Amino acid sequence: MSKGIEMERKVTKFGNSLGITMTEALKQIGLEVGDTVSIDVKEENGEIIIRRARKVQLPAGISSDFLDTLSQVMEDYDDTLKGLKDR
CATH class of the missing domain: 2.10.260 (Pemi-like Protein 1; Chain: D)
Structure with missing residues (x-):
């Protein structure tokens, strides 16, 4: 090692x-x-x-742009999403 x-x-x-x-x-x-x-x-x-x-190998029909956008939305709305989880 x-x-x-x-x-x-x-x-x-x-x-x-x-x-x-x-x-x-x-x-x-x-x-x-x-x-x-x-x-x-x-x-x-x-x-x-x-x-x-x-x-990660993306499934057919899912572009890396979609994942980038999804990641950005999740980051932008992190507090909101966490609040929804606790409801």
């Missing part, structure tokens, strides 16, 4: 968002600008796991 990179970073502000820089860690797993990642937040132990997103 290869040795991982251990690093410590400060949380900084990027526009209205909080973030960290970790270019070398992302490069180590082969990520580049524009790649998609999967983020798993484990509140119970304070972990955030970032993985390269798996490529």
Whole structure:
């Protein structure tokens, strides 16, 4: 098993968002600008796991534009959708 990179970073502000820089860690797993990642937040132990997103084969008749639009709508209406879930 290869040795991982251990690093410590400060949380900084990027526009209205909080973030960290970790270019070398992302490069180590082969990520580049524009790649998609999967983020798993484990509140119970304070972990955030970032993985390269798996490529998904879309069913016939479903375009990537549709999924992009659906993703944007879900992001824009996240609070509303969460509120509906609790009804």
